[in-house]
Amino acid sequence: MKIKINGVERTLDVAPDMPLLWALRDVLGLTGTKYGCGEALCGACTVHLDGHAVRACVTPVRRADGKAVTTIEGLGGDHPLQKAWALLRVPQCGYCQAGQIMSAAALLAEKPTPTDEDIDHSMAGNICRCGTYTRIRAAIKKASGGDR
Secondary structure: OEEEEOOEEEEOOOOOOOEHHHHHHHHOOOOOOOOOOOOOOOOOOEEEEOOEEEEOOOOEHHHHOOOEEEOHHHHOOOOHHHHHHHHOOOOOOOOOHHHHHHHHHHHHHHOOOOOHHHHHHHHOOOOOOOOOHHHHHHHHHHHHOOOO
8 A cells, every 4th residue: 555654755565454454553653643532532543634623443444545644753743733731732642643733734725724613613523631622722823813
């Protein structure tokens, strides 16, 4: 299978039903995407598939064949969300944060100036066991310029 991962075309020789998460982490060494629940319930494994947020733990690699996948590593360290996350000290334990940022990035790509309701709806599938939801919303607003 050929998949463009973080802008680089890669050929993967894996079982087509392998979860994309394991192909990213175990085969390609992109460990920023985390395993959380394995059932698409927590959002820790969120990546973009052709620009849409998907849960990599339940997405078979075959679904990504011929498409573009972006992981947290593909955002680069200079993304406005990452800057806002650091400035507002969003992470506590940090485990869920890659998935949170990837969901937020998909939201901002679709709605550059989201309302609180947009944020709540888009981020509802991402669980933070440390409870940093208020800071997450503030960081999304800051990255969108909506905190002014």
